[in-house]
Amino acid sequence: MASNTRIILICSGKGGVGKTTLTANLGVALAKQGVRTVVLDADFGLRNLDLLLGLENRIVYTAQEVLEETCRLDQALVKHKQEPNLALLPAGNPRMLDWLKPDDMQRIVTMLTKEFSYVLIDCPAGVEDGFKNAVAASKEAIIVTNPEVSAVRDADRVIGLLNTNGIKPVQLVLNRVRPQMIANQEMLSVDDVTDILALPLLGLVLEDQQVIVSTNRGEPLTLSDNNSPASHCYSNIARRLQGEQIPLIDPSKEGSGLRNKFMRLMQTKIF
Amino acid sequence: MEKHKTQTDKNFLNLPYLKNSDWREALKLKLSDIKSGGVELNCKDWYFNCRDLKEVISIIQRSGFKLLLIESNIPTTIVSASALGIKADLYIEAGENTQTTNINSKLDSLSKPLFHQGILRSGENIEADGDLFLHGDVNPGAKVSAGGNIMVWGRLLGIAHAGKGGEENAKIAALQLRPLQLRIANQVARGPQEEPEAGLAEEAFLDRQQIVIRPVQIKSFYKTN
Numbered sequence: 001m002a003s004n005t006r007i008i009l010i011c012s013g014k015g016g017v018g019k020t021t022l023t024a025n026l027g028v029a030l031a032k033q034g035v036r037t038v039v040l041d042a043d044f045g046l047r048n049l050d051l052l053l054g055l056e057n058r059i060v061y062t063a064q065e066v067l068e069e070t071c072r073l074d075q076a077l078v079k080h081k082q083e084p085n086l087a088l089l090p091a092g093n094p095r096m097l098d099w100l101k102p103d104d105m106q107r108i109v110t111m112l113t114k115e116f117s118y119v120l121i122d123c124p125a126g127v128e129d130g131f132k133n134a135v136a137a138s139k140e141a142i143i144v145t146n147p148e149v150s151a152v153r154d155a156d157r158v159i160g161l162l163n164t165n166g167i168k169p170v171q172l173v174l175n176r177v178r179p180q181m182i183a184n185q186e187m188l189s190v191d192d193v194t195d196i197l198a199l200p201l202l203g204l205v206l207e208d209q210q211v212i213v214s215t216n217r218g219e220p221l222t223l224s225d226n227n228s229p230a231s232h233c234y235s236n237i238a239r240r241l242q243g244e245q246i247p248l249i250d251p252s253k254e255g256s257g258l259r260n261k262f263m264r265l266m267q268t269k270i271f
Numbered sequence: 272m273e274k275h276k277t278q279t280d281k282n283f284l285n286l287p288y289l290k291n292s293d294w295r296e297a298l299k300l301k302l303s304d305i306k307s308g309g310v311e312l313n314c315k316d317w318y319f320n321c322r323d324l325k326e327v328i329s330i331i332q333r334s335g336f337k338l339l340l341i342e343s344n345i346p347t348t349i350v351s352a353s354a355l356g357i358k359a360d361l362y363i364e365a366g367e368n369t370q371t372t373n374i375n376s377k378l379d380s381l382s383k384p385l386f387h388q389g390i391l392r393s394g395e396n397i398e399a400d401g402d403l404f405l406h407g408d409v410n411p412g413a414k415v416s417a418g419g420n421i422m423v424w425g426r427l428l429g430i431a432h433a434g435k436g437g438e439e440n441a442k443i444a445a446l447q448l449r450p451l452q453l454r455i456a457n458q459v460a461r462g463p464q465e466e467p468e469a470g471l472a473e474e475a476f477l478d479r480q481q482i483v484i485r486p487v488q489i490k491s492f493y494k495t496n
Binding site: 156157159160165198 | 392
């Protein structure tokens with residue numbers, strides 16, 4: 001199994017575009033499909049992947065203790081409550097930043113590959129040491145970006161760095177897409193983004209208020225079988241990662257249903 | 272003769288050309304010949320990404336030397352080296368048989384254009400002593416500069432500086448010229464705001480100390496100054 005393990009870095013450059021949310025939801029979605037998945041929080045300074053998964057109070061040991069060999073790897077891994085196929089390896093405390101080296105990161109990931117088919121690494125924002133550590137351990141990458149000029153610019157910079165580090169393939173997830181704003185030309189369109197970044201699009205995630213609700217609850221959207229738009233998008237991304245051919249949603253057709261038409265009518269000021 | 276010792280504290284090393292040879296072994300062999308000081312490494316036509324270059328650095332450091340400079344005639348290697356914060360210089364050969372760098376061959380090389388293929392992304396930059404020819408886009412946030420002309424077979428959306436040594440006849444041309452900023456010699460201009468006409472290659476040049484943009488005129492471009 002070790003050689004087939006996919007080690008995927010989830011990064012963006014800019015903060016707050018949805019790296020951690022994507023990692024958590026993708027982890028759950030993959031685990032639901034029956035593949036052994038581990039999510040690794042590489043954001044040692046400001047960790048919150050455990051929060052999103054609702055596992056904060058179950059952490060006993062962290063990656064730091066594993067590296068110091070004061071505990072075994074299986075002691076540090078936190079199994080998810082509902083999804084036994086999903087595990088979290090929590091980041092160490094922020095002081096760990098000083099001594100963590102790319103080699104350490106590689107050691108941790110190598111240990112994980114023995115047991116899991118997917119290793120998802122939640123990369124910290126920025127392109128400094130935390131990013132370099134995470135890149136050193138990864139084989140492929142998913143770039144998360146929003147349809148905003150600043151997010152796209154940072155993503156472009158990160159793609160350049162990934163290319164020079166020999167990470168392949170690099171795929172793109174466009175997060176927080178608002179079809180209505182794109183239709184009104186108030187937001188960068190999907191084409192605008194892929195045009196600049198020149199990457200294959202792994203998926204679009206529609207803007208969805210449910211994401212905030214689920215984040216605060218510590219239950220990723222993909223966990224329950226609800227029909228929220230973002231949940232659907234995340235599941236599709238997971239299936240595409242597994243090699244399934246699923247057509248991308250078309251934002252211009254999104255929201256053409258009767259209910260959405262009515263909602264739009266409510267929003268437009270016709271009176 | 273591939274190794275030159277000009278000063279006591281600098282060693283110039285050349286990697287061999289042979290593609291099927293192992294550069295790691297070659298580098299170790301060459302390092303075993305020198306005694307102390309810093310190393311200036313000419314990587315010739317090896318394509319090195321950041322990972323390879325990190326290995327180069329660690330091999331040099333393990334042998335007890337310090338890497339001062341990377342020379343290469345491959346832009347990819349230069350871009351990777353700059354990404355790692357290593358001082359990097361482009362090296363172009365004068366003829367088939369020359370194995371060493373000397374001042375004369377470097378001067379000859381000024382007239383030879385530097386060719387680079389691929390997207391130049393935000394934060395990356397490429398510099399040429401003479402003309403620069405790019406096959407690919409220059410994304411916003413990326414920077415290209417050249418002592419001579421800059422030609423982009425693609426979109427120029429970043430910053431371009433032609434004639435950086437003060438050459439006022441230098442030009443910048445691109446299939447789509449929509450840069451953030453243009454610089455020719457000592458003049459600076461913001462890029463045009465409006466969408467350019469599709470399928471119309473444009474060029475920028477200096478006219479009475481002002482940067483002007485017009486459709487590319489083939490005759491004017493290849494006219495010797």
